Amino acid sequence: MVQVDVIATEELGDRSYLAHDGQVAIVVDPQRDIDRVEQLLKRLNVRCELVLETHIHNDYVSGGFQLATLTGARYAVSAHDDVEFDRWPVRDGDELQAGSMTVRVVATPGHTDHHLSYVISDDDGPPVVFSGGSLLYGSVGRTDLVDPARTEELAHAQYHSARRIADLLPDDAGVFPTHGFGSFCSAGSTGQGPQGTVADERKGNDALTEPDENRFVEKLVAGLTAYPAYYAHMGARNRGGPAPIDLTPPQHADPEQLRRRIEAGEWVVDLRDRTAYAADHLTGTIGIGLSAQFATWLGWLIPWGTPLTLIGHDAEQVADAQRQLVRIGIDRPDAHALGEPADLAPPARRGSYPxxxxxxxxxxxxxxxxxxxxxxxxxxxxxxxxxxxxxxxxxxxxxxxxxxxxxxxxxxxxxxxxxxxxxxxxxxxxxxxxxxxxxxxxxxxxxxxxxxxxx
Incomplete structure (x- = not known):
């Protein structure tokens, strides 16, 4: 039986996966901080032989290119996607082998034009499908990211893709989507469970329970909400082959440097709890408390390319923020500072609000x-x-x-x-x-x- 381990990125509402047979591993849609994947490979004592990308992601920078480079694994990306790096170009109907596991490539357009799902099976137990942004738990991936003018067209494609997955697989096949756990890439309500099956989706997924295709499309399109502005930058980064990340501490900023950065109009972001920020902060800073929503909102609001300095109460807080930010393509803050407001500025340059x-x-x-x-x-x-x-x-x-x-x-x-x-x-x-x-x-x-x- 194919074994599947989940690598959750709760901050972005996404999941990556490691499927293995006890010796050989396949990694699906890895996030950019691939040290998490490396640690899991080491713990399971398996080698990565194949990295699969379901689509050119809109909501995060992929770690697939770097993971394949590091491990020597084959990197499977749709043959129809225009990318600037060497990859193993795959198409609908292709079959790949990794250890005892067979991977069938299934074209499932809708979330993107060239979206692929991967059905993995062995000689023991039901198959599993890695459905990316196609069939999610209870819903499907949104269809307005490629081109808003094509939202309805791609919603129709998404309807058929979800049904294709269900038609290809038995009821006990496991379903493992990348999106749908709070990600803005999902459309409609989605389940949050650890995993599901095709049978579960037949009972509760709008794309499979709604017999009227036009009604499904109408409902999906009407339910689409705003999505983060930084999505506009993710596709280009992923097509270019993202560079390795550097999570070492950025330059340290002393109180005088903080003052100059604030006066220059740079973004100096205070990571502390929101009530602590309201009670006392450096005037001119921006309070975005470090939480599961931190990178989403900072990336959504900051003018792209604006110099960024992080203020944390300790080094661990800054390191956690850095890890979140590299996932959305903010590679290196320009500086950081540690301490409480009283350590960093006199009372005349601090503020508060109720x-x-x-x-x-x-x-x-x-x-x-x-x-x-x-x-x-x-x-x-x-x-x-x-x-x-x-x-x-x-x-x-x-x-x-x-x-x-x-x-x-x-x-x-x-x-x-x-x-x-x-x-x-x-x-x-x-x-x-x-x-x-x-x-x-x-x-x-x-x-x-x-x-x-x-x-």
Whole structure:
């Protein structure tokens, strides 16, 4: 039986996989920090013979090219993808061998034009399919990343690709998608379980349960939400053969260097917890707390190519941030600093703003400032606070002039996005209150009205 180990990248909502027969390994869609793969290969005492890429990824920089170079493995990439490196070009219907495992290449266009899925089998047990951004748990990969004008065309292709996978395989075949665990590459709701089967998908996947193809396409397209701006840079990096990463500490910045970088308009990002940042931070910095969402939001908001300095309370925090950032192509921060705000700047160059709850918001005088909702459009459409100004966080820097110049009560769904928005607005000289609270609390308090949810 083919053994499958999962290498989860929860920060981006993706999974890479290592399939093996006890001696030989096949790695599917590896993330760029391939040291995790190397450690697993060593622990399992297997050698990597084949690296498979399901598609040219939009949401992260691949580690496939470097892993194949390092291990001497064959690197299988669609023959139809225009890339700038040597690879093993594969096409629909090809069969590859790695140890006792046979790999069948299956064309599954939709998420991208040349997307491939890989069915791996041996002489013992059911096959498994690595479906990339095609058949996900409960849904499929989004179809608007290649060209928004072709979204519906590719959604039709995605419908047929998902059904092709199901038709090719028995019910007990394991399904192992790359996307669908919080990734913006997925469309619609997806399951979060450790693994699933074709039988599971036959029961619960929209692409397999909806008999009307046009209705499926209509529903998929209507449910697509905004995706991170850094996606625009990922395809070119992956087609070029990404270089090795360097996770050694960047240059150290002393307090004077921090001051100069801030005054030059560079991005100096404070990694500390959002409440700690609100209570005391260097004026002109941006607070993006290190969390599973950190790289997504920094990559989405930062003007691409802007010099970046990280401030952490210790070296481990900065190292964790670096690892997240290399996955989306921010290879090396320009500098870093360690310590608390009091260690890095005098009181005159530090700032703060209040953190409040929806209860505080409910008790405020209605004339006391403006409520700013920084959630996505679909969240706003479902329910919102009457009279609030709505500017999604990912649009905030381009729409600052749409934000009133009075006291701002900034909220999102749980506090993280509100904290980033409050920091950006405070940096721009605005008077802010960060609502660090669950939106469900606002609903319980009767502050919201229902809107029109997306179909």
């Amino acid at each position: 953190v409040v709850s929806f209860t505080d918001l409910a008790h405020r005088d209605q004339a006391d400032g403006t409520v700013l909702d920084v959630r996505r459009d679909d969240e706003w459409a479902t329910a919102h606070i009457p009279g609030a100004v709505h500017v999604p966080l990912h649009d905030l820097l381009e729409r600052l002039e749409d934000v009133p110049h009075d006291l701002l009560w900034v909220h999102c769904a749980a506090g993280y996005r509100a904290s980033i928005a409050a920091g950006l607005l405070h940096r721009a000289g605005r008077d802010v209150r960060c609502v660090d609270d669950e939106f469900a609390h606002a609903e319980k308090l009767g502050l919201t009205v229902a809107g029109q949810a997306a179909p």
